[in-house]
Amino acid sequence: MCRRRLLLAELGGFQxxxxxxxxxxxxxxxxxxxxxxxxxxxxxxxxxxxxxxxTVSPQIxxxxxxxxxxQRLASRIEDYRRLLPLFPMAAESFDLSSFDLVISSSHCVAxxxxxxxxxxxxxxxxxxxxxxxxxxxxFPPRRPLLRFVANVAAxxxxxxxxxxxxxxxxxxxxxxxxxxxxxxxxxxxxxxxxPFVDAAFLARPLEVSRSDYHVVLSALVPYKRVEIAVQAARxxxxxxLVIGSGPSEAALRRQAAPxxxxxxxxxxxxxxxxxxxxxxxxxxxxxxFGISCLEAMACGTPVxxxxxxxxxxxxxxxxxxxxxxxxxxESLSEVLTALNGMAxxxxxxxxxxxxxxxxxxxREFSAAVTGLAEANVRA
Numbered sequence: 001m002c003r004r005r006l007l008l009a010e011l012g013g014f015q016x017x018x019x020x021x022x023x024x025x026x027x028x029x030x031x032x033x034x035x036x037x038x039x040x041x042x043x044x045x046x047x048x049x050x051x052x053x054x055t056v057s058p059q060i061x062x063x064x065x066x067x068x069x070x071q072r073l074a075s076r077i078e079d080y081r082r083l084l085p086l087f088p089m090a091a092e093s094f095d096l097s098s099f100d101l102v103i104s105s106s107h108c109v110a111x112x113x114x115x116x117x118x119x120x121x122x123x124x125x126x127x128x129x130x131x132x133x134x135x136x137x138x139f140p141p142r143r144p145l146l147r148f149v150a151n152v153a154a155x156x157x158x159x160x161x162x163x164x165x166x167x168x169x170x171x172x173x174x175x176x177x178x179x180x181x182x183x184x185x186x187x188x189x190x191x192x193x194x195p196f197v198d199a200a201f202l203a204r205p206l207e208v209s210r211s212d213y214h215v216v217l218s219a220l221v222p223y224k225r226v227e228i229a230v231q232a233a234r235x236x237x238x239x240x241l242v243i244g245s246g247p248s249e250a251a252l253r254r255q256a257a258p259x260x261x262x263x264x265x266x267x268x269x270x271x272x273x274x275x276x277x278x279x280x281x282x283x284x285x286x287x288x289f290g291i292s293c294l295e296a297m298a299c300g301t302p303v304x305x306x307x308x309x310x311x312x313x314x315x316x317x318x319x320x321x322x323x324x325x326x327x328x329x330e331s332l333s334e335v336l337t338a339l340n341g342m343a344x345x346x347x348x349x350x351x352x353x354x355x356x357x358x359x360x361x362x363r364e365f366s367a368a369v370t371g372l373a374e375a376n377v378r379a
Contacts, residue, residue: 014101017044029291050074112164175310201298220246228284297353300346
């Protein structure tokens with residue numbers, strides 16, 4: 001079915017396809033979505049601000065990859081995010097004049113490319129958090145110099161973001177939460193197509209017997225609010241495994257009690273093993289969608305998450321997890337304490353996660369592109 005729809009899209013005039021992704025530096029949720037998009041368009045060419053070879057899957061790296069002029073700069077500095085003011089210029093530097101269809105996979109500037117005569121579909125993981133509603137998380141008052149520079153850079157970035165969003169022919173949001181953010185910041189409507197859970201998480205046997213630990217699976221960056229989970233572990237005495245890395249790791253380690261372990265990056269196999277035996281997955285931040293929720297639920301593991309954001313699309317309160325109302329250590333601690341007396345139907349949790357399949361994503365995204373192709377033919 002997907003191949004037939006793709007053929008229809010090509011008959012609509014989309015013979016050459018360019019796919020734009022912000023940067024290729026690791027395999028996270030956005031890169032898994034990118035991999036699926038590339039599966040639908042196997043002859044597409046991939047454009048990105050910068051690419052560190054070997055950090056993404058062979059499936060992604062099998063495509064022709066074009067990098068921006070930032071590649072040399074990004075490889076020479078400790079934190080490529082410092083180049084943020086240059087990102088719009090880099091995104092607009094790509095020559096896409098020979099393509100019929102442009103698909104951006106964007107959480108930063110990829111949806112701001114100049115598609116020229118091509119039709120442009122943006123799969124928007126989120127509008128840029130740093131310059132919109134999460135500005136204080138990234139540029140807190142306790143870092144006055146950084147905040148001053150960001151306050152100077154943010155207004156032109158916002159204007160650029162809004163202006164270039166008008167070029168997109170079709171916005172696709174990964175959740176209803178992001179759909180609302182697209183409407184609020186860009187004044188644009190968006191179609192919701194949820195991401196998917198990797199089949200490897202659904203294929204493993206369910207573990208009914210659980211260990212004594214809970215898991216945080218997250219990039220260690222400010223907006224994820226991992227410190228709430230670390231401090232709640234201190235308050236409640238629960239054993240907590242923190243899986244992931246990022247610029248906040250050193251500060252989190254300083255806050256952590258001995259019952260918190262930092263595992264850094266782990267392989268998919270090791271991640272599944274940890275999730276299979278965990279008491280819960282804890283998400284204290286506001287997620288745009290939260291693929292980690294699906295990964296935990298696919299292992300039959302309930303999710304403890306703040307009642308906000310994209311998790312409202314995936315977590316069924318009281319059935320596949322528990323949602324806490326206040327983004328505070330006290331609120332999370334109360335839920336973690338109550339969790340000890342709760343029984344869970346691990347099979348039902350997995351069945352819920354299985355609804356978010358890769359096949360469903362491919363079908364729905366293919367239909368969205370096909371609809372654009374049909375409109376292109378009618379035009």
